[in-house]
Amino acid sequence: MALLQWKDRYSVGIAAVDHEHKELIALINRLYDEWKQGSSRSLVEDFFGDLYKGISAHFALEERFMRERGYDQLTAHKNDHERLLDEIRDIMDDFADEKQTTSSLAGRLEAWFSRHFEMHDARLHQRLGAHPH
Ligand SMILES: [Fe+2]
Ligand SMILES: [Fe+2]
Numbered sequence: 277m278a279l280l281q282w283k284d285r286y287s288v289g290i291a292a293v294d295h296e297h298k299e300l301i302a303l304i305n306r307l308y309d310e311w312k313q314g315s316s317r318s319l320v321e322d323f324f325g326d327l328y329k330g331i332s333a334h335f336a337l338e339e340r341f342m343r344e345r346g347y348d349q350l351t352a353h354k355n356d357h358e359r360l361l362d363e364i365r366d367i368m369d370d371f372a373d374e375k376q377t378t379s380s381l382a383g384r385l386e387a388w389f390s391r392h393f394e395m396h397d398a399r400l401h402q403r404l405g406a407h408p409h
Contacts, residue, residue: 279308279382286393288401292409296334297393303327304385312378324368332361341407342400353396360388 280301287294307323335357342350367384370376401407 278305280304280386288398290401290406292406293401300331303330328364337407345404356392356396
C-alpha cells in the first residue's frame with residue numbers, strides 16, 4: 277500500500293503540472309516502500325537523496341517561473357517551499373539518528389503536500405498557467 281495517494285483536489289487544473297506532482301508523490305512512496313521492507317540504511321539514504329533532489333528541482337523551476345513572471349505571491353510561496361525542504365531535512369536527520377519511524381512519515385509529509393498543492397500551486401497555476409519544462 278502506497279504511503280501517499282493522489283487526490284483529485286490536489287489537481288491544479290493543468291495535466292503537465294499534476295504529472296510532476298504525481299512524480300513527487302511516487303518518489304515518496306518508493307522511499308517508503310524501501311524503508312518498510314527493511315532495505316539497507318544506505319539504500320534508504322540514497323532514496324532520501326533522490327527525493328530531496330527531485331523536490332528541490334521542482335521548486336527551483338517554479339520559483340524561477342514566478343520570478344520571471346513577476347508573481348505577486350512569490351515570497352509566501354517560496355517560504356512554504358523552504359518549510360517543506362526543512363521538514364525533509366529534519367526527517368532525514370531523524371532517520372540518521374534512528375528516531376524517525378515509518379508510521380509517522382505520512383503525517384509529516386501529507387499535510388504539507390496537500391496544503392501546498394491546494395493553496396499555493398493551485399493559485400500560481402491558475403494565474404500563470406504551466407511553467408516551462
Ligand atoms: Fe509544485
Ligand atoms: Fe510550489
